[in-house]
Amino acid sequence: MHLFLHKPSYFLLLFLILLILHYNGSNGSMVPAVIVFGDSVVDTGNNNNLETIFKVNYPPYGQDFSGGQPTGRFSNGKVPSDFIVEELGVKDVLPPYLDPNLKIEDLVTGVNFASGGGGYDPLTSELASVISLDGQIELFKEYMEKVKSMAGEETVNTILSKGLFIVATGSNDVTNTYFNNPLRSYHFDFDSYTRLMVNSASSFLQDLYNLGARRIGVFSVPPIGCLPSQRTLKGGTQRECAEKNNELATLFNTKLSMEINYLNHNLPFAKMVYVDAYYLPLDIIQNPTKYGFDVANIGCCGTGTIEVAFLCKYTCTNVSQYVFWDSFHFTENAYRIIAHDFLNKNKNLIM
Helix, strand or coil: CHHHHHHHHHHHHHHHHHHHHHHCCCCCCCCCCEEEEECCCCCCCHHHHCCCCCCCCCCCCCCCCHHHCCCCCCCCCCCHHHHHHHHHCCCCCCCECCCCCCCHHHHHCCCECCCCCCCCCHHHHHHHCCCCHHHHHHHHHHHHHHHHHHHCHHHHHHHHHHCEEEEECCHHHHHHHHCCCHHHHCCCCHHHHHHHHHHHHHHHHHHHHHCCCCEEEEECCCCHHHCHHHHHHHCCCCCCCCHHHHHHHHHHHHHHHHHHHHHHHHCCCCEEEEECCCHHHHHHHHCHHHHCCCEEEEECECCCCCCCHHHCCCECCCHHHEEECCCCCECHHHHHHHHHHHHHHCHHHHC
């Protein structure tokens, strides 16, 4: 009789605990939410409603995504943003913030602000007519206000202090803005242009920090000269890796790493991590069979040498054997390896 009288209060307490855990975004994960900024490597569909050629919400993109539907992801399936939240146990995929169908449970566990075609250089996003990093920050501020009104200020504070923030951009600065635009290549040498990029990255990271973000992983630029498109355009008749592109990328990466170390030591309670996204992809490209691939110098769509976005009219029949999906972006399987490596090597960022 005594135990029976206390059962309702016990179940009410249990319900309240579960509710608090849910709205803190726990979901059994040590990370309550994942927030992503960047370009097409991590964009999950924000560009769909923009007036830009940098969008892929049509077949054959997304052919291996759940349901075989194009979502605006620049790959045949999932991208690193999705694999990070999946492996952390936060949720299956990371939705784009501009998805009009987002629910409160989507918001409190994290969203994606990345916009394909963007970069650290403000000119990069301007030329592509996509969301700049400044624009992504403004959307993030709007997001925090939404979460505050729906789930309370405590939930916002939990996301900021314990959430995982990812920044992944810079490739378009190298390929599209510096080497293909006289406004940059004529007026800047490698040293001054990489300094421009790093200054922009540093300013963005400090903006994030000042808004309350504490755990931030910043991806380096990959070996951009070894992308199929760059091999075709600048790799000669043998389609070798474009060394100048890789030289600019590695110079930027070195400076970015130093700047992150500086910020990490000078911003109280900041936990910023430089994520090497250069050498693992390079090893995958140079030694594809080691990772279960056969083809690493061309993409799966079209001829694999130059096609991207609307130029991808047809695809290979064995995408699992390819490192690259189109001439600029990796396949889902390659992205899975890269995302897993990031989480495996940076456990301190999520503990």
